[in-house]
Amino acid sequence: MSAILEVADLRKSYAGVHALDGVSFSVEAGSVTGLIGPNGSGKSTAIDCISGFQKRDGGRIVLAGADISGRPAHHIARAGLMRTFQTVRIYDRLSLRDNLAVAAQQFDPATWVDELLRTRRYREAVEQAEGRARELVELIGLERYYEIETGILSYGQKKLVALAAALMPRPKIVVLDEPVAGVNPSRIREIEVALAQLNRAGETFLIVEHNVEFITNLCHRVIVLDQGRKLAEGTAHEIHTDARVLEAYLGMTPEMAEAEMRGMA
Amino acid sequence: MKPSTILPLALAAALAFALLPLVTSSNYIVGVGISALIFTVAAAALNLVYGFTGLLSFAQLGFWGIGGYVTALTVVTFGGSFWWGLLWAALLNAVVALVIGYPTLRTNRHAFVVVTLTFALLVTLIARDWVDLTRGPLGIPDLPKPSAFGHHFGSTSQYYWLAWAFSVAMLAFLYALCSSRIGRTLVAIKQNEPLVRAQGISPMPYKLAAFAIAAAVTGAAGGVYTFHLGIIDPLFLDFYYMQTFLIIVIIGGAGSFWGVVAAGLVLSALPEALRFSADFRMIIYGVILVAAMFVMPSGVAGWLRERRIARLREQLR
Numbered sequence: 001m002s003a004i005l006e007v008a009d010l011r012k013s014y015a016g017v018h019a020l021d022g023v024s025f026s027v028e029a030g031s032v033t034g035l036i037g038p039n040g041s042g043k044s045t046a047i048d049c050i051s052g053f054q055k056r057d058g059g060r061i062v063l064a065g066a067d068i069s070g071r072p073a074h075h076i077a078r079a080g081l082m083r084t085f086q087t088v089r090i091y092d093r094l095s096l097r098d099n100l101a102v103a104a105q106q107f108d109p110a111t112w113v114d115e116l117l118r119t120r121r122y123r124e125a126v127e128q129a130e131g132r133a134r135e136l137v138e139l140i141g142l143e144r145y146y147e148i149e150t151g152i153l154s155y156g157q158k159k160l161v162a163l164a165a166a167l168m169p170r171p172k173i174v175v176l177d178e179p180v181a182g183v184n185p186s187r188i189r190e191i192e193v194a195l196a197q198l199n200r201a202g203e204t205f206l207i208v209e210h211n212v213e214f215i216t217n218l219c220h221r222v223i224v225l226d227q228g229r230k231l232a233e234g235t236a237h238e239i240h241t242d243a244r245v246l247e248a249y250l251g252m253t254p255e256m257a258e259a260e261m262r263g264m265a
Numbered sequence: 266m267k268p269s270t271i272l273p274l275a276l277a278a279a280l281a282f283a284l285l286p287l288v289t290s291s292n293y294i295v296g297v298g299i300s301a302l303i304f305t306v307a308a309a310a311l312n313l314v315y316g317f318t319g320l321l322s323f324a325q326l327g328f329w330g331i332g333g334y335v336t337a338l339t340v341v342t343f344g345g346s347f348w349w350g351l352l353w354a355a356l357l358n359a360v361v362a363l364v365i366g367y368p369t370l371r372t373n374r375h376a377f378v379v380v381t382l383t384f385a386l387l388v389t390l391i392a393r394d395w396v397d398l399t400r401g402p403l404g405i406p407d408l409p410k411p412s413a414f415g416h417h418f419g420s421t422s423q424y425y426w427l428a429w430a431f432s433v434a435m436l437a438f439l440y441a442l443c444s445s446r447i448g449r450t451l452v453a454i455k456q457n458e459p460l461v462r463a464q465g466i467s468p469m470p471y472k473l474a475a476f477a478i479a480a481a482v483t484g485a486a487g488g489v490y491t492f493h494l495g496i497i498d499p500l501f502l503d504f505y506y507m508q509t510f511l512i513i514v515i516i517g518g519a520g521s522f523w524g525v526v527a528a529g530l531v532l533s534a535l536p537e538a539l540r541f542s543a544d545f546r547m548i549i550y551g552v553i554l555v556a557a558m559f560v561m562p563s564g565v566a567g568w569l570r571e572r573r574i575a576r577l578r579e580q581l582r
Contacts, residue, residue, distance in 0.1 A: 074464075075465075077464055090460070091460070102449060105466070106464060106466045152574055
């Protein structure tokens with residue numbers, strides 16, 4: 001496997017505080033990679049810098065061989081990196097259909113002239129987006145809400161809409177910022193299954209999440225940040241038995257963690 | 266409502282409005298009709314920037330004034346035709362909007378409100394104090410009614426049809442724009458700009474385009490209204506006009522194309538009906554606005570929409 005996203009020596013500080021102090025990691029194509037760490041460890045800052053929502057102070061970010069460091073958010077999205085947000089962001093006043101259509105519209109070749117003249121290019125683009133949208137709506141199980149304004153959906157359902165929107169243009173990598181935070185526990189399992197299914201179909205994910213069980217079940221590799229630095233990296237099992245991680249992140253001894261793991265299984 | 270139900274309805278309403286001068290011989294009523302049509306166009310343009318894109322622009326008043334003065338000056342000072350005047354009014358406004366919008370739209374929405382308000386006041390000052398160009402407080406009287414293809418729009422009824430054709434054309438254009446992917450993107454920008462950026466769309470060109478198009482349409486509307494009045498002076502930049510456009514948009518429901526058009530046609534008659542007391546007109550107007558906002562904080566269209574959503578929730582339960 002080759003790396004689809006490479007982050008090298010990423011740096012960012014706010015008023016002298018190092019939020020990111022030279023973080024390097026990579027995400028393999030076709031993998032699910034977890035990014036975890038205690039509050040204030042720099043996870044959110046890292047993905048904000050990667051996706052262009054914050055200016056980084058230093059470091060290099062390469063997406064599928066192209067240097068995207070320091071480029072504006074919409075350029076990075078067009079280059080194939082789609083993201084979701086910690087506090088769910090969707091268009092409440094648009095229908096589910098339109099939410100997904102807007103998410104795809106920048107990625108088809110149809111211009112406003114095509115739309116005005118209803119050219120073949122425009123019709124094909126709309127048809128394709130519609131097909132993809134139906135497919136994703138089925139995956140997230142919200143078919144009956146397709147034509148309805150998404151404002152009426154529950155928080156968990158909105159998170160699913162945000163996920164589907166991120167997947168619309170078939171991006172090279174999807175970055176999920178806390179996909180299950182605040183979601184009803186019974187729904188977390190559904191999201192997990194959906195993500196695993198998408199991953200088997202070839203989608204690459206980078207996931208920031210606090211839910212350890214969720215990360216353990218899904219991720220091939222886990223990167224642990226603490227105080228703006230990479231503390232550890234490995235499989236979920238390796239991370240769970242790493243004494244430094246347990247102390248920094250979980251505040252537990254290895255024995256307590258073992259008990260926790262047994263409890264989960 | 267679906268386009269398939271609303272479009273025939275809109276067409277029927279447009280044709281009914283065309284008949285107004287045949288139904289009444291009162292120049293006063295036909296004159297109110299002209300105001301209603303033109304104010305509706307200006308409100309629909311404000312709706313594009315405010316209702317759809319979420320940018321509260323007081324600059325519309327400035328564009329309205331520039332449109333009126335440019336059209337009048339094209340005819341009176343530069344010897345051009347009324348039609349060229351409208352075109353110059355639209356073009357100049359679009360350029361001015363791009364010049365103001367480019368730096369201002371990068372700031373936050375509050376700063377945008379302040380800058381656009383300042384711009385409107387600046388245009389008022391120019392109209393009053395640049396006497397060589399605008400003739401100051403005296404204004405430019407006796408504006409000749411325009412002609413086209415040998416037809417002279419001399420009487421109020423004839424001018425009504427000109428205003429009618431202009432309004433229908435402008436509203437059709439704005440409707441096409443608002444219901445296109447561009448309109449949908451503007452709504453998306455208003456609701457969640459970071460998400461729009463995360464989806465690969467740069468908001469800036471969309472905001473600029475909406476601001477410039479609204480400016481051009483407002484300018485042309487100002488031009489048509491000026492020649493209805495037959496005179497332009499600094500009173501044409503009275504805040505009353507801005508207030509009217511804003512009230513139409515808010516009562517109709519910001520972001521609802523047809524809500525604003527319907528409110529425009531209905532409410533434009535209201536200030537005329539209130540003219541019996543010039544002193545209290547604004548106060549009565551204000552009271553009506555406040556009362557409407559208490560009952561329907563998101564306008565008529567918003568109120569209808571909330572009821573629809575409530576029904577949906579019931580059904581989905």
